[in-house]
Amino acid sequence: MGKIWLVLRHEIRTTLGSKSFLFLTFGLPALFSLVFLAVTALSRGASGIPGGAGGAGDPSRLQVEGYVDQSGLVKAIPTSVPRDILVPYPDEAAAREALRAGEVAAYYVIAADYVASGDLLYVNPKYNFATSRGQSWVMRQTLFANLLGNDAERIARAARPMDVKVTALSPAQDTRDEDNPATFFVPYISMMLLYVVILMAASLLLNSVATEKKNRVMEILLSSVSPRQMLTGKIVGLGLLGLLQTAIWMGTGYTFLLLGGQTLQLPAGFTLPPSILIWGFVFFLLGYAVYASLMAGLGALVPNLREASQAVILVIWPLIIPLMLSSILIEKPHDPLATVLSIFPLTAPIAMITRLAAGGVPWWQPLLAVGLLVITALIIIRAVANTFRAQTLLSGQPFTVGRYWAALLGRG
Amino acid sequence: MQTVEVSHIVKSFGTTQAVADVSFSIERGEIFGLLGPNGAGKTTTIRIMLDIFKPDQGTVSILGGPLTEDKKERIGYMPEERGLYQDIPLERCLLYLASLKGLSPAEARQRLKGYLERFDLAQHKNKKVKELSKGMQQKAQLISTILHGPELIIVDEPFAALDPINVQLVKDLMRELRIQGTTIIMSTHQMHQVEELCDRIVLINKGRNLLYGALNDIRRRYASHAVVVRADGELPPVAGVAEVVPHNGDVKLVLREETTPQDVLRALVAQGAPVERFEIAMPTLDEIFIRAVGEGGA
Numbered sequence: 001m002g003k004i005w006l007v008l009r010h011e012i013r014t015t016l017g018s019k020s021f022l023f024l025t026f027g028l029p030a031l032f033s034l035v036f037l038a039v040t041a042l043s044r045g046a047s048g049i050p051g052g053a054g055g056a057g058d059p060s061r062l063q064v065e066g067y068v069d070q071s072g073l074v075k076a077i078p079t080s081v082p083r084d085i086l087v088p089y090p091d092e093a094a095a096r097e098a099l100r101a102g103e104v105a106a107y108y109v110i111a112a113d114y115v116a117s118g119d120l121l122y123v124n125p126k127y128n129f130a131t132s133r134g135q136s137w138v139m140r141q142t143l144f145a146n147l148l149g150n151d152a153e154r155i156a157r158a159a160r161p162m163d164v165k166v167t168a169l170s171p172a173q174d175t176r177d178e179d180n181p182a183t184f185f186v187p188y189i190s191m192m193l194l195y196v197v198i199l200m201a202a203s204l205l206l207n208s209v210a211t212e213k214k215n216r217v218m219e220i221l222l223s224s225v226s227p228r229q230m231l232t233g234k235i236v237g238l239g240l241l242g243l244l245q246t247a248i249w250m251g252t253g254y255t256f257l258l259l260g261g262q263t264l265q266l267p268a269g270f271t272l273p274p275s276i277l278i279w280g281f282v283f284f285l286l287g288y289a290v291y292a293s294l295m296a297g298l299g300a301l302v303p304n305l306r307e308a309s310q311a312v313i314l315v316i317w318p319l320i321i322p323l324m325l326s327s328i329l330i331e332k333p334h335d336p337l338a339t340v341l342s343i344f345p346l347t348a349p350i351a352m353i354t355r356l357a358a359g360g361v362p363w364w365q366p367l368l369a370v371g372l373l374v375i376t377a378l379i380i381i382r383a384v385a386n387t388f389r390a391q392t393l394l395s396g397q398p399f400t401v402g403r404y405w406a407a408l409l410g411r412g
Numbered sequence: 413m414q415t416v417e418v419s420h421i422v423k424s425f426g427t428t429q430a431v432a433d434v435s436f437s438i439e440r441g442e443i444f445g446l447l448g449p450n451g452a453g454k455t456t457t458i459r460i461m462l463d464i465f466k467p468d469q470g471t472v473s474i475l476g477g478p479l480t481e482d483k484k485e486r487i488g489y490m491p492e493e494r495g496l497y498q499d500i501p502l503e504r505c506l507l508y509l510a511s512l513k514g515l516s517p518a519e520a521r522q523r524l525k526g527y528l529e530r531f532d533l534a535q536h537k538n539k540k541v542k543e544l545s546k547g548m549q550q551k552a553q554l555i556s557t558i559l560h561g562p563e564l565i566i567v568d569e570p571f572a573a574l575d576p577i578n579v580q581l582v583k584d585l586m587r588e589l590r591i592q593g594t595t596i597i598m599s600t601h602q603m604h605q606v607e608e609l610c611d612r613i614v615l616i617n618k619g620r621n622l623l624y625g626a627l628n629d630i631r632r633r634y635a636s637h638a639v640v641v642r643a644d645g646e647l648p649p650v651a652g653v654a655e656v657v658p659h660n661g662d663v664k665l666v667l668r669e670e671t672t673p674q675d676v677l678r679a680l681v682a683q684g685a686p687v688e689r690f691e692i693a694m695p696t697l698d699e700i701f702i703r704a705v706g707e708g709g710a
Contacts, residue, residue: 017500018499212497215497217496220556223464224509224512225481225484229481
């Protein structure tokens, strides 16, 4: 355990000292943040009104706007609209005067034949797409409520005209809402996220092993620690760094959304089960263990980093299959092919998380996938540890697929 | 107790037999030469000793039994392919490698300070390893081999890339370690260093033992029937001498079969020859190496 800890600590320390890792982990998100802040500042400057980009989720950022109701439709402002955000004016001249005086940022003119024609005039002297879109829901909700006579029950019913209760006749019954964009995007984002995270973290291991090989330090290490200790220390240490990298990226992305005034808005009625986060964590760890080990074996056999990057495809192709078949996994998550992909250990980490995000997966399937993945990870770690013992010392030999598999199978 | 006992080890890689039958044992506190031409199987033998390779046949006993993970901490190894982490500072690199050998950080730091000063590397400890010269890296590698105070040291070509001053430094260090009871296995092609340092040797060729034993015994075994004489002036003719050959400023007297060196010495003294030096003509290790490998390969 002591030596595993030493290897782990060394890996973390060395990787944290690497400029490329620092740039990828901190620099790139910082760069994105700077670009984002610059764009936000520019767009705010364009609107001229503090909080001009405010969205539905942040009433404090809404700007005061006026309206002239020539149709006589608007009897009341719905309670969902913050008070004093919409100011009525008797005619357009008054509204224009208020705009000129800076009392309102813009105003609407609801045409006299609005109900028949739908005509609505929006006057905003500093109009741009970014500043107007965020507040359009205020007027939309106002019109919507008044068209329904401000009857709260009707409004609620109109928002959800069908409250279908689906009873599953079998566990694999598809209970998804096909019209909901989240039905596609949530599984897709889950899939891509896990793919990128596993690949990035596993690549750290490939890089670490190939660098030690390049530095010819492997033989000295093997005379001090066992291959398994070395591999375990590397896998755990670099896995932690992979998690750190992911957390920073995700944290930055989430912060962007918050700063942009757009929180993660999933459509009403959509619920992402919290268990998906736990499954995501489990499948990341197992997927990482499998692919990081395979990458380490690759690193042990290739004579240099350049050949390593060329040979990576040999290891990661099973990880790409779920991406190529993403439409089946997302649109038909209970298709036999989708089920097989999500249970087969090499494709399971990505395929299963995609299906889980899509929903309706029988409880035993992720458990089976996890069980098979644990067994696979143990076999692969063992095989790669053997590869370390015999093959690292045969440096200089060109990399071939045959040598790789022979080494993993203990014939190297 | 034998520090190392290698018994009839055999190792093949595919159709290539790297080691066919090698055996030797090494006493505690001796400097042992593991010699052989390129491709003889020396490195494979070392790797089998260190449990990096498993032998196909034969057994290895290190420090009283099979090599275990704990025993690795009692061994220092400097492979022929030198390797250190190139992108980290020298001190951090050496401290990490020492920690893998079970040395506590405080102890490692204290010992390292002394060695860095001794090897004239103290002012370079914060430099990245790749910024050091080849000779400096070689010295750093040697420090990494001995820093944890191993009982057994295996060094492959320890003098490569070193200037004469540093060669002397390393030789002094090896002698010092021997006095402290450290066993040293040295693999090298520099035969004069072996003659100077080693107590016993094994010479392997094509994966098999060719010569094995105490260096002096081997040299005696290969000694020709001749004496080397240095005299202040001409040597008188001596009965029983078949041939007189100049030899590095001295004279080599090749004796007839029935003549002994003592007969010649007596004859010279009786004739009042001004003898300054008289010794049995011993072959150099280089000559023995070439002869043995030549005969073995024939």
